[in-house]
Amino acid sequence: MNVLQFANVRSVLCLGAHPDDIEIGCGATLETVFPKDTEMRWVVFSGNEVRRHEAVASADCWLNDFPSSSLAMHDFEDGCFPACWRSIKRVFAELSLEYNPDVIFTHYLHDRHQDHRVLAELTWQAFRNHTILEYEIPKFEGDLGHPNVHIPIDPKRMKSKVDRLLQFHHSQASKHWFDREAFLANARLRGIECDTRYAESFHARKLVIQ
Template sequence: MMLPLAPARAGEPLSVLCLGAHADDIEIGAGGTILGWIAAGVRLDVRWCVLSTAGSRREEARASAGGFLQDAARADIELAGFTDTQFPEESREIKAWLCELRARVRPDLVLTHRSDDAHQDHRELNRLTWTVFRDHLILEYEIPKWDGDLGRPNLYVPLPPNVLERKIDLLLSHFASQRSKDWFDAETFRGLARLRGMECRAAGHYAEAFHVRKAVLGLRSGA
């Protein structure tokens, strides 16, 4: 039996820190979850951070984040300039950047890459996230790619069909630089969401999936 867990109800605040190595990472891995919470009436306070944004990818990242966070209660977008594919070599500088960020934010929830993602930048950002935000609830999102590195997630967020379609529309409209990739299309995003929706028996048939390494289960106080 699955016990549904809700980080916040309609009208309640929720502070989320989203960390992505590259433009489109957060959107692919957790964009539907963010859109779904906003659509459900959660008062979402989002800090959206993309660490590698060079050339046209910088404007893509900013425009896409603005589209996904258009109706959030609060949205702060931060774009850094670390080097694509070189995160392990720039680990010291990235850790210092994350430590400075931690001094400014107090998120209820952190979204980041999976620990065993095949991309070296994704793995390094995951490792540093766990080093810097060790007292936070961290959900690790997944990104489909030709490496075939999808794992066995243990947390699911069901997505209504309209929310999934909104996610796909935003991805396809904002990331012109990725359209030449044979996996970057609506079929891939919809197919993975359908598979994850089947795994958690989502009423709307679709879901995004996450990996949770460590969590504390408590009881809500109040009436």
């Protein structure tokens, strides 16, 4: 299993079931802890035409400071990942053969959204010798759990993250949980838990620390 030393990280794989998941879950962390020469690969597994355009524009902005970066988009049906399990598993098998990241960001294993849960399960199946951090997505189901890794985030950076979420993923604006107050409130709560103003938090099931 990889040792968790962010200063030595050279490659990061970020997995999101939907456009905006990666940015919500770990967007500020990516900009805070990893060197700019880190190879950053994003894989988004669903999205209609509108959301695909949003995902590309958002990734272009987020990854602008990482010259070695890429975005891959898939078109699995939103809300139906359990029915696409075999096909999604093939994508993971290909990923695991072609890419050996130092750190992987994926969904929370006990997330109650079926698409999120499928990706989390397949992440652990495909990448068995990697550092995996599971991010959280606030939503109706109330399934955030108790994360055990906290990354303090500078207030200006956190507010910039929220600004960009609202700017690039405007198709989600009608959802009652997709607003500035909700995103900052969750980050503020996680900040309280680690004695800072704002934080992004993760579930780490297995870590080797030196």
